[in-house]
Each structure stands twice: as C-alpha cells, then as structure tokens.
Amino acid sequence: MPISRFYKLYLSPNRKYVKILKNLLGFVPGNLSLYRMAFRHKSVAQNIKKGVKNSNERLEFLGDAVLGSVIAEVLFKLYPFEDEGFLTELRSKIVSRVNLNALGKKLGFDKLIEYDNRMLNSSRQGSLLGDAFEALIGAVYLDKGYDFTKNFLINHIIKPHIDIHKLEQTETNFKSKLIEWCQRHGRDIIFELVTNQDGESTKLFTVQANIDGEVMGSGKEFSKKNAEKLAAEKACEALGI
Amino acid sequence: MPISRFYKLYLSPNRKYVKILKNLLGFVPGNLSLYRMAFRHKSVAQNIKKGVKNSNERLEFLGDAVLGSVIAEVLFKLYPFEDEGFLTELRSKIVSRVNLNALGKKLGFDKLIEYDNRMLNSSRQGSLLGDAFEALIGAVYLDKGYDFTKNFLINHIIKPHIDIHKLEQTETNFKSKLIEWCQRHGRDIIFELVTNQDGESTKLFTVQANIDGEVMGSGKEFSKKNAEKLAAEKACEALGI
The missing domain is CATH 3.30.160.20 (Double Stranded RNA Binding Domain)
Known part of the structure; x- marks a missing residue:
C-alpha cells in the first residue's frame, strides 16, 4: 500500500470520511473537497464570490455531461445495429431524474447529502439524490480523469445497479x-x-x-x-x- | 516517422484520403472507415442490417455527447465563478446547430460530405455540416480516445475557431x-x-x-x-x- 493511501485511510484527520467514500465508491478518493462539494446542496452552501456558492450545482453540470458521454458510448457499443433514435431514447431513460434518484437512494446518498430541509418542499427532496449523483460523477472526473470515471461507472454503477435491457422494454408513454x-x-x-x-x-x-x-x-x-x-x-x- | 505512419501517408492505396484528413485534422487518422462513415449522409448510405444504415447518424449521437462533455469541462474551468445556468446557456450557444454548421463550412466539410442532393431540400443541406462535425468527433473518439479528442477539440477547433467570449456577449433573442x-x-x-x-x-x-x-x-x-x-x-x- 503506498504511503499516501495508508495515511489517508488510517492517519489523516479525514480518515473517517475517506473510509465512507471508499466503501461507497470502491476506490480511495484523491481531492476530498471535490467529494464534499458534490454532496453539498445549495441550501447549506456558502457564497464564495458574488452570487456563486460552493454547492454541488456546477459539479452537477459537469457530471451530467460526462455521464451522458459514457452512457452514449456504452449504448453505442452494446447495440451496434440500433439507430440513433433508439440510442437517444434509451439513454434518456437511464439518466432520467426518476432513475438517478432511485440510484442515489440505493447507494445511500441520503446519509451523505448535506442540506437544510426547511428550505425544501418534500417533492424537491427526492431529486437531491439524482443531483448529487451527477455531481459525484463530476467530482470523480475532476479527481481521476475520464477513463477512470468511465470504468467506475461501468463496473460500479451500471453493471450492478442498472438493468439496461429491462429499461429498453419499458416504453415511455x-x-x-x-x-x-x-x-x-x-x-x-x-x-x-x-x-x-x-x-x-x-x-x-x-x-x-x-x-x-x-x-x-x-x-x-x-x-x-x-x-x-x-x-x-x-x-x-x-x-x- | 514510424513505418505505419509512413505507409499510410505515402504508400497505401488510401494515401490521398489520409492526406486530406491529415490536413483537415492535424493528425494521421487510424481507422479510416470511421472517418468515411462520419462524412456519409444517410441519403447515400447502404443498409448493413435490418433498417440500420452505415450513415453518420450513430456517430453523430456519440460525438454530440463527447463534444458536450468536453465543452462542459472547458467552460467549468474557464468560468470558475459562474453558476450552472450560465454554463448551460453558453454551452448551448457553442453547440447550436447554427454554430456547428458554420464551423463545418469553415473547415471545408462541404467537399468531404457524401450525400444525394435530390433527397434533401435546401434548408436541410446546411445542417449536414453540423451533423458531420458531431459525427467526426464520434469518429475521433472511437479512433483515439477521450483525452486525445479533448486536446484536438481544444487546440484545433475551439482556440482557432470559436470565440467563446464573443458568444458569451450575444444574447439569444x-x-x-x-x-x-x-x-x-x-x-x-x-x-x-x-x-x-x-x-x-x-x-x-x-x-x-x-x-x-x-x-x-x-x-x-x-x-x-x-x-x-x-x-x-x-x-x-x-x-x-
């Protein structure tokens, strides 16, 4: 085990948070502040400059794009004989708010997200999970790069948690x-x-x-x-x- | 110069096409069939199976996603103090059909795209260029990977051809x-x-x-x-x- 990894897991003052993330993600995170930001809803964020807060919304923008790109490639390769209409529709089912919220819940994000529930009505609370999921992908990307994020998504998220063929059958009516x-x-x-x-x-x-x-x-x-x-x-x- | 590169540029039966692409892209392409497909409109494509054609539409789906992800990161880093609404709007200006068509024209794609003009009305012809641009990004990604595509986009497309700060000023009315x-x-x-x-x-x-x-x-x-x-x-x- 390299020293930096050993330090992070067993000695650092953040070791508890590192372990939680390692259990969740399957890898030891590098830049912890990115992950903390991914789980910070704007209701508890502070202004860092002008109107900009250190909330997860910018990371969500980035993660949404990276996720869209990874899923596009997965479907492109999984369905070599389907046209772009099919691929577009299937991708939108996978990255739908409903699906990402369910995924965030399954992964236990509700215990990690920081938010102020006085500032949210109950219908908004559900989508915190999907938003945080996208923000997390943004954090992983900035921390580890595209290929790592792609492998993480495929092996830790898609394969164990998303039944693509089942989603393919459900028609969005x-x-x-x-x-x-x-x-x-x-x-x-x-x-x-x-x-x-x-x-x-x-x-x-x-x-x-x-x-x-x-x-x-x-x-x-x-x-x-x-x-x-x-x-x-x-x-x-x-x-x- | 490695032998394979020398062969591609000077000996191979495809050397003329390789040189055109090298001039256009600034690098020697690997898998030529991907690039040919990127420039093939469905009006001249053949069926490869059932209803699926060897046209550029699937590559366009993939390239659109990769492009969106690269632009997201570029803007995320270029504007550290702007919120996700600003980033989303600016990205949609950059990847708008109008902007990508103009880019395709500037890069000389009109000489490379294969299409049957009897099957298109004139208003559709313009967007062939933007479609092919996205398909090309899909081809580069499959041929060379994400980091290569990102560097290609930043150094060969965005820096010389896209004035982000000017787009930032233009309000979409x-x-x-x-x-x-x-x-x-x-x-x-x-x-x-x-x-x-x-x-x-x-x-x-x-x-x-x-x-x-x-x-x-x-x-x-x-x-x-x-x-x-x-x-x-x-x-x-x-x-x-």
Whole structure:
C-alpha cells in the first residue's frame, strides 16, 4: 500500500470520511473537497464570490455531461445495429431524474447529502439524490480523469445497479403519463385535431394537447396517433413532468 | 516517422484520403472507415442490417455527447465563478446547430460530405455540416480516445475557431429570431395574450406564439415580456430553428 493511501485511510484527520467514500465508491478518493462539494446542496452552501456558492450545482453540470458521454458510448457499443433514435431514447431513460434518484437512494446518498430541509418542499427532496449523483460523477472526473470515471461507472454503477435491457422494454408513454398527471391535479385534458394550413400535405395530422383550455403541446405527424404522442411529449416537457 | 505512419501517408492505396484528413485534422487518422462513415449522409448510405444504415447518424449521437462533455469541462474551468445556468446557456450557444454548421463550412466539410442532393431540400443541406462535425468527433473518439479528442477539440477547433467570449456577449433573442424566420418563410406570426384560468394568480401572464393560426409555443410568466420570450423560445424549439 503506498504511503499516501495508508495515511489517508488510517492517519489523516479525514480518515473517517475517506473510509465512507471508499466503501461507497470502491476506490480511495484523491481531492476530498471535490467529494464534499458534490454532496453539498445549495441550501447549506456558502457564497464564495458574488452570487456563486460552493454547492454541488456546477459539479452537477459537469457530471451530467460526462455521464451522458459514457452512457452514449456504452449504448453505442452494446447495440451496434440500433439507430440513433433508439440510442437517444434509451439513454434518456437511464439518466432520467426518476432513475438517478432511485440510484442515489440505493447507494445511500441520503446519509451523505448535506442540506437544510426547511428550505425544501418534500417533492424537491427526492431529486437531491439524482443531483448529487451527477455531481459525484463530476467530482470523480475532476479527481481521476475520464477513463477512470468511465470504468467506475461501468463496473460500479451500471453493471450492478442498472438493468439496461429491462429499461429498453419499458416504453415511455407520454400520453398516459400526461393523462395521469392531469387526473391527479384535477385538470381537464383533450387532444384536439387541428385543421391543416393551406398548402400543407393532406397526409399530415396536427394534434394539440389542450389542458384547461390552454395548448401545452403540439405535434404534426403522418399519423394521428403519432401526432398525439408528440403533442403529449411536448406538453410533458412544458409542464416539467 | 514510424513505418505505419509512413505507409499510410505515402504508400497505401488510401494515401490521398489520409492526406486530406491529415490536413483537415492535424493528425494521421487510424481507422479510416470511421472517418468515411462520419462524412456519409444517410441519403447515400447502404443498409448493413435490418433498417440500420452505415450513415453518420450513430456517430453523430456519440460525438454530440463527447463534444458536450468536453465543452462542459472547458467552460467549468474557464468560468470558475459562474453558476450552472450560465454554463448551460453558453454551452448551448457553442453547440447550436447554427454554430456547428458554420464551423463545418469553415473547415471545408462541404467537399468531404457524401450525400444525394435530390433527397434533401435546401434548408436541410446546411445542417449536414453540423451533423458531420458531431459525427467526426464520434469518429475521433472511437479512433483515439477521450483525452486525445479533448486536446484536438481544444487546440484545433475551439482556440482557432470559436470565440467563446464573443458568444458569451450575444444574447439569444428568440423573439426576433422567430419573427425573422416567419418573414423569410412568408408566415404570419402573432403573440397572443391568453386569459388565465380561474384560480390562477392574476399576476401571471400567458402568451402563445401563434404562427399561421397554429399555436407553436406557449409561455407563462410574471411579466408579459418574459411570457413572450418563453413562448418564442418554445416555438423556435418546435420549429427546429
């Protein structure tokens, strides 16, 4: 065991935190302050300059990008005969907030994240976990580089915790998602077929997702069903659901 | 000069293509078939299996992700005191279709891309360049790895061709962008203030961007101006402009 590693694990004043991270990540972290920042929500962060806080949000931006890139390569190689539409959709399922929150919970991040719960409503608390997961990837990347982060993600996260083939089967059905959301929130939804403009192909269908009288999404496709799907997807996006 | 490099540049039957790529990229490529694929539009691609073609679209998916990750790190380090909102916005300006198309043109990709122009209308032809740029990044990544690609992007693309500080200053004005586009395409646009629903705050304004009678985007904000901005942004997104 190299001396620096021995020092970190057994002698340093931070040895307890180092051990927690080692158990969590499977490796001895280098720059501890990066990892502390990854688990620090903005509700407990301090200003470091002007309006910028030492919270995990910048690391989350970086980690989100690195994660997207690693997952892109994993899927590119895992599915050599699928097109980019398939790859894009599968990736967005893997990195969805719901999935990353569940992953953060499974990994025990709830014990590591520092936050002030007076400043959060309960619906926001769940996504702390996914945010911290992305921030952690940013920290690992800055600490250890891309190839290390990629191997860490593949061997410690994806293989043991993510069932890609199962996610592949689950279809993201935006229409039923939207309808359920409207029912839960007591809002009226109709999908309205809109007359096409002069000069447009008669084969095109335009459908608007109309919620409480307001158009929240619109889709134009060669089948009514696909136009509805697209309108629903856009409405989900606009509503943040 | 190693023998393999000498062979590639002076003896191989592909030496002409290798030299073109070397001039373009500044390095001698390894796996030529990746680069050929990066410049092959689907209009001239062949089916390799089921519905999958040997076009550049899968590489574009991968390259888009790698590019996003490299730009994220560059901005993270270049702006240590800006928040993630600033970083996200600046990155989206850098990797915008408009910017990548211009970059592809500047790098002379129009001479390298293979496509069938009978299968494209003129408005689509421009974005071939940006698509090929992303696909090329995917090819470089698979051929040479992440750190090489990152250095290539920083030293050969970003430093000589992208003025980040200038992009930082340009505000993306979606409203004027949308109005200009409508004028150019002979379409009518109005921004319509919509009555709020019962129970909604009277301080909220809902504005719809209505193009030729069809709602293409909707925004709800605490000022009429911001609601218009948001509606315009959503319409730009829906129209792919």
